[in-house]
Amino acid sequence: MSDELKVIEETVLKDYKYGFVTDIEADEAPKGLNEDIVRFISAKKNEPEWMLEWRLKAFRHWLKMTEPNWANIKYPPIDYQDIIYYSAPKQKAKPKSLDEIDPELRKTFEKLGISLDEQKRLSGVAVDAVIDSVSIGTTFKTQLAELGIIFCSMSEAIREHPELVRKYLGSVVPMTDNYFSALNSAVFSDGSFCYIPKGVRSPMELSTYFRINAENTGQFERTLIVAEEGSYVSYLEGCTAPMRDENQLHAAVVELIAMDNAEIKYSTVQNWYPGDKQGNGGVYNFVTKRGMCQGRQSKISWTQVETGSAITWKYPSVILKGDHSAGEFYSVAVTNNHQQADTGTKMLHVGKNTKSRIVSKGISAGFSNNSYRGLVHVGKNALNARNFSQCDSLLLSDKCGAHTFPYIEVKNNSAVVEHEATTSKIGEDQLFYCNQRGIDTEAAIALIINGFAKEVMNQLPMEFAVEAQKLLAISLEGSVG
Amino acid sequence: MLTIQDLHAGVEGKEILKGINLEIKPGEVHAIMGPNGSGKSTLASVLAGRNDFTVTSGSVEFMGKNLLELSPEARAGEGIFLAFQYPVEIPGLSTINFVKASVNEVRKYRGEQPLDAVEFLKLMKEKMALMNIDQSLLRRSLNEGFSGGEKKRNEVFQMAMLKPRLAVLDETDSGLDIDAIRIVANGVNALRNKDNAVLAVTHYQRLLDYIIPDFVHVLYNGRIVKTGPKELALELEERGYDFIKNEINVGEEV
Numbered sequence: 001m002s003d004e005l006k007v008i009e010e011t012v013l014k015d016y017k018y019g020f021v022t023d024i025e026a027d028e029a030p031k032g033l034n035e036d037i038v039r040f041i042s043a044k045k046n047e048p049e050w051m052l053e054w055r056l057k058a059f060r061h062w063l064k065m066t067e068p069n070w071a072n073i074k075y076p077p078i079d080y081q082d083i084i085y086y087s088a089p090k091q092k093a094k095p096k097s098l099d100e101i102d103p104e105l106r107k108t109f110e111k112l113g114i115s116l117d118e119q120k121r122l123s124g125v126a127v128d129a130v131i132d133s134v135s136i137g138t139t140f141k142t143q144l145a146e147l148g149i150i151f152c153s154m155s156e157a158i159r160e161h162p163e164l165v166r167k168y169l170g171s172v173v174p175m176t177d178n179y180f181s182a183l184n185s186a187v188f189s190d191g192s193f194c195y196i197p198k199g200v201r202s203p204m205e206l207s208t209y210f211r212i213n214a215e216n217t218g219q220f221e222r223t224l225i226v227a228e229e230g231s232y233v234s235y236l237e238g239c240t241a242p243m244r245d246e247n248q249l250h251a252a253v254v255e256l257i258a259m260d261n262a263e264i265k266y267s268t269v270q271n272w273y274p275g276d277k278q279g280n281g282g283v284y285n286f287v288t289k290r291g292m293c294q295g296r297q298s299k300i301s302w303t304q305v306e307t308g309s310a311i312t313w314k315y316p317s318v319i320l321k322g323d324h325s326a327g328e329f330y331s332v333a334v335t336n337n338h339q340q341a342d343t344g345t346k347m348l349h350v351g352k353n354t355k356s357r358i359v360s361k362g363i364s365a366g367f368s369n370n371s372y373r374g375l376v377h378v379g380k381n382a383l384n385a386r387n388f389s390q391c392d393s394l395l396l397s398d399k400c401g402a403h404t405f406p407y408i409e410v411k412n413n414s415a416v417v418e419h420e421a422t423t424s425k426i427g428e429d430q431l432f433y434c435n436q437r438g439i440d441t442e443a444a445i446a447l448i449i450n451g452f453a454k455e456v457m458n459q460l461p462m463e464f465a466v467e468a469q470k471l472l473a474i475s476l477e478g479s480v481g
Numbered sequence: 482m483l484t485i486q487d488l489h490a491g492v493e494g495k496e497i498l499k500g501i502n503l504e505i506k507p508g509e510v511h512a513i514m515g516p517n518g519s520g521k522s523t524l525a526s527v528l529a530g531r532n533d534f535t536v537t538s539g540s541v542e543f544m545g546k547n548l549l550e551l552s553p554e555a556r557a558g559e560g561i562f563l564a565f566q567y568p569v570e571i572p573g574l575s576t577i578n579f580v581k582a583s584v585n586e587v588r589k590y591r592g593e594q595p596l597d598a599v600e601f602l603k604l605m606k607e608k609m610a611l612m613n614i615d616q617s618l619l620r621r622s623l624n625e626g627f628s629g630g631e632k633k634r635n636e637v638f639q640m641a642m643l644k645p646r647l648a649v650l651d652e653t654d655s656g657l658d659i660d661a662i663r664i665v666a667n668g669v670n671a672l673r674n675k676d677n678a679v680l681a682v683t684h685y686q687r688l689l690d691y692i693i694p695d696f697v698h699v700l701y702n703g704r705i706v707k708t709g710p711k712e713l714a715l716e717l718e719e720r721g722y723d724f725i726k727n728e729i730n731v732g733e734e735v
């Protein structure tokens with residue numbers, strides 16, 4: 001093997017720069033999971049009775065389910081009794097405004113590049129900051145409220161907007177949908193709620209930043225976005241976690257609902273701790289994300305840049321129910337060292353004249369395993385459905401794996417479904433060409449992968465795109481020489 | 482500026498360069514000709530630092546430094562530029578971004594500040610005009626779907642952007658139409674001055690009508706077997722390589 005390939009082989013994660021731990025007292029549930037824990041969480045959040053009942057129902061259902069094993073991932077059994085299901089930073093009193101947030105927590109987010117200071121924020125982004133099981137603050141709430149936009153933590157939404165939450169929670173991802181969504185439904189802690197009223201275009205990006213801090217703690221957030229007729233919102237999600245030797249479980253559920261002519265653009269930059277070079281530690285990321293194009297001509301578009309987590313199990317999907325609705329999935333998944341990703345999407349064509357587009361770019365390095373798994377389903381009545389899928393894999397080592405599992409089910413023969421797939425390796429020719437132009441191998445790899453992932457990166461909002469590009473490079477940066 | 486002494490290089494189990502000697506001084510143009518497979522591209526690659534080839538003996542000195550010890554990117558920083566016989570495609574990476582990274586990395590090596598967007602654009606416009614290249618081409622992915630001629634022109638455009646001390650052109654004239662040869666040659670000539678040099682690998686006399694060489698070398702079977710003035714290129718064009726092969730064979734028999 002040539003030296004250049006060896007450099008790539010030796011490519012290791014630069015020290016994960018978000019791996020610090022905030023030393024802050026936490027209010028925690030005892031380890032383990034039973035009905036009392038579910039009640040404990042609900043009580044901590046002052047939830048109404050209906051919410052508790054909903055959680056308990058989910059919990060009882062979960063008990064009867066078994067963990068799925070069809071994904072192309074391997075991990076030791078998860079001991080669900082060895083996890084803490086609720087952990088909240090102890091704050092003296094619940095902060096009434098952003099100014100009252102514990103300085104320690106404020107600092108944590110500043111270190112992550114997230115300022116909770118409205119003056120300092122990019123004016124185009126409103127943030128909900130979630131640490132472990134609770135949201136500690138949401139910026140720009142008042143400005144948004146003037147337009148009728150509700151943007152708050154899920155806990156607050158349950159208390160303040162129960163009619164909306166009751167109507168939509170679980171309407172896209174039923175609590176019984178799968179093992180992890182049932183678990184989430186029982187113990188979900190916090191997350192964000194967005195409601196965009198009829199005809200309103202959100203004037204800024206809404207974003208939630210998730211941070212796991214406490215040890216042995218699972219994070220189970222729940223996000224719900226409802227876009228009423230003719231509205232538009234672009235929502236961003238970012239996440240990090242400390243470096244820990246043991247694995248941490250993250251099982252989120254995200255539900256999106258778009259009414260007639262509404263559009264939701266949901267972007268994620270997932271950077272949970274991926275574990276060390278030997279594959280110790282790291283976050284197990286089992287996430288259910290689904291959008292419902294409920295209305296005519298509605299549109300939901302998922303964009304994800306997945307660089308973190310030891311294991312990623314995630315299939316952001318769209319149910320194209322409304323006639324003329326459109327769904328998109330743009331994904332870059334990077335795996336390095338011993339990371340494993342099994343990710344993709346489901347596009348379920350139900351209404352007439354629906355369209356979907358899938359662009360998946362997998363980048364694998366080290367000993368990692370990267371799988372694309374996608375389903376395009378065209379129902380009996382889905383006249384004139386259109387789908388285009390492009391799944392490209394780029395390999396950076398000869399010990400990593402890249403797999404594509406495209407499933408196509410067509411029940412209406414007016415459908416046009418196209419699938420293209422390529423696998424390539426970063427060529428020594430490409431690296432030498434860059435080297436000859438003065439660009440070292442590390443920088444060359446960054447240029448090449450950013451080129452490879454460009455179509456997806458272009459979908460990200462500007463503020464995010466730059467960060468995400470750097471992140472891609474960092475995840476694959478090697479210690480050359 | 483460049484001194485090659487008794488250079489032997491090859492791939493595992495096969496010697497390709499079998500003792501090359503070559504001296505290039507600032508301001509000079511050297512042409513290398515020779516039959517297919519004689520080792521011309523290998524020589525160019527070894528100078529640029531491609532590690533597919535192992536140097537088994539000999540030395541290469543460039544501007545007082547031992548070139549063989551330097552990484553390919555350091556050689557670029559020192560001012561060696563290779564216009565590839567087969568330029569490489571990088572999907573998704575725009576030519577502009579690539580060239581910008583290249584220019585700024587080379588500047589960094591030389592301890593210079595990176596060019597800001599305005600300065601870069603100005604330089605780029607100037608060199609685009611020189612090479613008669615359209616901006617739309619530079620916005621496209623590097624070399625992807627470029628025609629043969631566009632690829633070659635893009636190589637010389639990059640050379641113009643980097644202002645190398647030693648430009649090694651590996652068959653930059655192959656596949657060019659008559660007008661494009663003139664453009665490429667003009668581009669190369671515009672960059673010439675008393676401090677830099679050109680090593681042009683070519684099969685055709687045509688290029689040398691425009692880029693007039695001080696020396697023409699014939700590479701055959703891994704060795705420079707004949708060196709002469711520019712007229713040698715004409716003679717080769719007329720008579721082919723056979724007369725040289727015969728000369729050598731006669732020589733070896735003696």
Ligand SMILES: Nc1ncnc2c1ncn2[C@@H]1O[C@H](COP(=O)(O)OP(=O)(O)OP(=O)(O)O)[C@@H](O)[C@H]1O
Pocket residue numbers: 492495497515516517518519520521522523524533566
């Ligand atoms: N990586 C390699 N592995 C094995 N053989 C090689 C390799 N690279 C070059 N060679 C061989 O070395 C010899 C010289 O090749 P080179 O490309 O230098 O020739 P050239 O003079 O540039 O020819 P052309 O005029 O066709 O471009 C050829 O026989 C070629 O097959």
Ligand SMILES: [Mg+2]
Pocket residue numbers: 521522523566651
């Ligand atoms: Mg050649």
